[in-house]
């Protein structure tokens with residue numbers, strides 16, 4: 001379970017998050033929608049421990065972040081192992097191959113033996129349809145392929161949940177489908193996910209949709225009620 005309660009995040013005088021509250025149930029696809037500038041990215045970044053916030057709490061699978069209290073580095077590492085993130089701009093390591101990108105978390109964060117991490121990475125690349133691209137570097141992959149590597153990388157540390165921040169909005173239209181197909185496959189498999197998406201069709205497949213406006217979650221419910 002991910003539970004965000006009364007989150008307040010300010011940049012100077014601007015209240016970017018203004019008491020945002022939401023939950024995401026395990027095994028479910030949760031969608032986060034709303035107009036640009038509403039605070040969706042900031043909220044995901046707070047849940048993943050990439051940003052600190054002034055007040056409120058983030059609880060995720062037994063890990064808690066509390067507003068106004070900078071988390072310790074070990075606490076952040078534990079949280080990020082539990083909650084993975086996939087970004088709009090992929091953020092792959094450019095000097096590593098697809099396989100090495102997917103292996104990096106298990107080897108460096110989890111201390112897994114390389115041979116074991118490689119087996120896992122190969123299985124995950126196959127799962128996202130990229131078994132034949134293991135040796136390719138990001139520069140030689142399309143945007144859709146890079147994003148699928150990023151999803152495989154997120155999966156590699158076996159997170160309890162994955163946050164997706166507009167994962168298809170940097171892609172050429174013909175590549176959107178291949179990434180959404182992978183995400184639908186994960187959701188069908190019971191992977192806990194929170195997805196910020198402007199793709200209404202995809203948001204319709206969520207169990208619960210939260211709508212964010214001006215730093216608050218103004219509506220939560222089934223897709224038919226919110227979209």
Ligand SMILES: Nc1ncnc2c1ncn2[C@@H]1O[C@H](COP(=O)(O)OP(=O)(O)O)[C@@H](O)[C@H]1O
Pocket residue numbers: 011014016034035036037038039040041042043
């Ligand atoms: N580092 C920052 N400094 C000042 N304002 C910021 C910063 N980051 C985000 N904002 C502002 O916070 C608001 C919410 O941004 P964001 O979380 O990116 O919204 P969304 O993802 O819903 O489009 C926007 O008005 C944005 O300009």
Ligand SMILES: [Mg+2]
Pocket residue numbers: 040041042165166
């Ligand atoms: Mg955003």
